[in-house]
Amino acid sequence: MTEGDASSLSGASRPRLPRGVRLKHDDIRNEWLLLAPERVLKTNAIAVEILKRCTGEKSLDAIVDDLASTFTAERSRVDNDVRALLTELATKRLVDL
């Protein structure tokens, strides 16, 4: 993935997990997992916070604003993290933009 791909994402797009991709807390292993066709992906705390907000209702910009204020983080850094994760997952068709 190049930086160009991530920065070309529109801030107005409304990312969502498509049917067939589920974020699940596994109580037995005590960890968050992203379940997808033939895939089980471990999901770190930052990714979980991003993916929980990918419901198709909020725009990418609104998600970044929300995360930056909730975690009192620098907006540009959050923006980079969100774009990098969503671009990577979209390439694998695990998120719809």
Next chain:
Amino acid sequence: MNAADPSRPVGLLAELTHRCPLGCPYCSNPLELDPRQHELDTASWKRVFSEAAAVGILQLHLSGGEPASRRDLVELVAHGAKLGLYSNLITSGIGLTQMLVSKLAEAGLDHVQLSIQDSEPRSADHIAGYKGAFARKLEAASFVTEAGLPLTVNAVIHRANVRRAGAMVELAVRLGARRVEIAHTQYYGWGAKNRGLLMPSREEAEAAIGEVEALKTSLSGTIVIDHVAPDYHARYPKPCMSGWARRTLNVTPSGKVLPCHAAELIPGLEFWNVADHSLDEIWNHSPAFNAFRGDDWMREPCRSCSRKTIDFGGCRCQAFMLTGEARNADPVCHLSPHHHVVETILAEARDDTHPPQPYAYRRLRPSTAVRRERLDISAD
């Protein structure tokens, strides 16, 4: 990165039935198929799914045979969904009606994997041993996408379709699949029986691999291509099952629990049945699961090999089939002292002087019974 807690299984392959209207000559089911009267009943499967969730299973693969041959399929899917299991229906598409697919979607099914035999209808029907199968599969794909379910297309590659590997990826895109599996034939069970008719030449296999790898790049973001390379042509063996009894287990229609679908071909392994033991007991204590766990069982060249944690010595079943001893290195590995066996098989695959022979189609029972079965399915 994949979740890897080796003490707990991640996936359960539930072979709900061995009944199937198709006769694919590479079927992964064993040569000796379970008849309908030996199949677990609805209550038993539901108990197995509950035990699976408790032992840590995350993904439930509902397979067969053709799982739509089971009249309780919707009830089983609903039970899996109630348990929070990610459910994947692995189907031929034959027997899937629009009504059934919409009921499965409502019951909480997560994903559908549909097999295709070829991109060319006549060839596809010939490979499946079922006239009209191709057309019905296209229809089934539309039922799946119209119900809003994500679709994966699975295509098994062999001599009769190897030149159309790329065309099958393109067909998957047209059918609305988000993912496609291009899997070169694995030679177990029916595949081993038909090996001489299925094995492509090295040139054909390599051309197909190149074509599909190029599509991976050009179709990135459109469709995910999972590519299973032909292991006979490889330098190192595949990491079969990600290691014996490390991630998945397989329950046969009659309730026998196997570390992989082909494990029964290794003589001397003791398999336990869900009628006698819980899945937790079977996973942790059954002799078959512990037979090749870890690396204590390994011989040279695997024992001292730096790749033993990468490929686990390859496939135990293949080692047994081709060398007569399951603890040997998978002879696909160029370091195996038995590698010449694989080279001989490949050399035979290049020999086109043999007249074409008909496939030994995968069949449950003699032909009259099979015909009756087809009527059963189409009457649904």
